[in-house]
Amino acid sequence: MRTIILTLLGVTALIFVSCKGDNKTDKITDAQKQEMRKSAKEFMTQLKGILFREMKAGGVQNAVAVCSDTAQVLTNNFGLQRGIYIRRISFKNRNKNDYPDEYESKVLQQFKQMQSEGKLSKQSERIEIVKENDHKYLRYMKPIFVGTACLNCHGSDxxxxxxxxxxxxxxxxxxxxxxxxxxxxxxxxxxxKLIN
Ligand code: HEC
Incomplete structure (x- = not known):
């Protein structure tokens, strides 16, 4: 009986320790959060910068041409330079590459729900560690809203x-x-971002 109890205690302790260990590695640090926020902000600022510069220089027509030629290249290069995978996604997408994957669909659906309840804001974001095919990734998402200037290319007829x-x-x-x-x-x- 004593041995059984001791064994049970031992096993419980082991489970406890290993769970604790896992949790520890899964904790998102402030530095990681800052890095994700900074990358998202810089990326969006860069894209918007080009868009508005081109609209000013040659009108909307010129900007569409530039955007369609450079958006994907710029997006890929931005990620490559920082060792991350970054992009813009939408359920109502223009470029076929911008359709969300499974994880992105789940979070975007939640953003949609929050938006319909008036709970989504410019400060909203989602950051978590996700396991996919034996690898752990840091995943970050932040909503993009439509402004008046966007309607030139994303509005009605x-x-x-x-x-x-x-x-x-x-x-x-x-x-x-x-x-x-x-x-x-x-x-x-x-x-x-791949973390291990
Ligand atoms: C001059 C036209 C133009 C304007 C103005 C414009 N866009 Fe776009 N947008 C495009 C084009 C073209 C693409 C597809 C780019 C590509 O092929 O990667 C696009 C793609 C996107 C995407 C990627 C998802 C998708 O549908 O493929 C998002 C998000 C987006 N635009 C948001 C915005 C927002 C927000 C604004 C306003 C700040 C805006 N756009 C203004 C032309 C425009």
């Missing part, structure tokens, strides 16, 4: 000029990223 519409139809035959209104949830910026 009344908002989008026919010249811009022509370019969009030619480059993105399956374009779903239209008919948005200011304040709508457009999608999210998503970061994935």
């Amino acid at each position: 009344r908002d989008i000029s026919s010249a811009v519409k022509n370019i969009l139809t030619e480059k993105y035959p399956d374009d779903k990223a239209v008919n948005y209104k200011a304040g709508d949830l457009r999608g999210a910026v998503s970061i994935k």
Whole structure:
């Protein structure tokens, strides 16, 4: 009897220790949080910077052409330089590469739900450690909202000029990223980083 109790105690202790150990490695540090926030912010600022610069320089029509040629390249390079995987995703996507994966779909769906309850804001974000195929990843997501200037290319037929519409139809035959209104949830910026 004594041995059984001792063994049981031993096993319990072992389980406790190993769980504790796991939790410890799974804790997200402040430094990791800051890194994700900084990358998301810099990435969005860079994209918006190019967009508004091009709109100012040559109008919306010119900006569509530049955006469609550079957005994906810029996105890939930004991630490569920082050792992260970063992109923008949306259920109503323009570029076919921007459709969410399983994890992103789950979180974006939650953002949508929060938005409908008036609980989503510019400060909202989601950060967690996720295990996928024996690897652990830090995953970060932050909502993207539609502003008035975005309607030039993501609004209704009344908002989008026919010249811009022509370019969009030619480059993105399956374009779903239209008919948005200011304040709508457009999608999210998503970061994935391998941690072990
Ligand atoms: C000049 C036209 C133009 C304007 C203005 C514009 N976009 Fe876009 N947007 C595009 C194009 C073109 C793409 C597809 C880029 C690509 O091929 O990667 C795109 C893609 C996106 C994506 C990636 C998801 C997807 O649908 O593929 C998001 C998110 C996005 N835009 C948000 C915004 C927001 C927010 C604004 C306002 C701040 C905005 N856009 C303004 C043209 C525009």
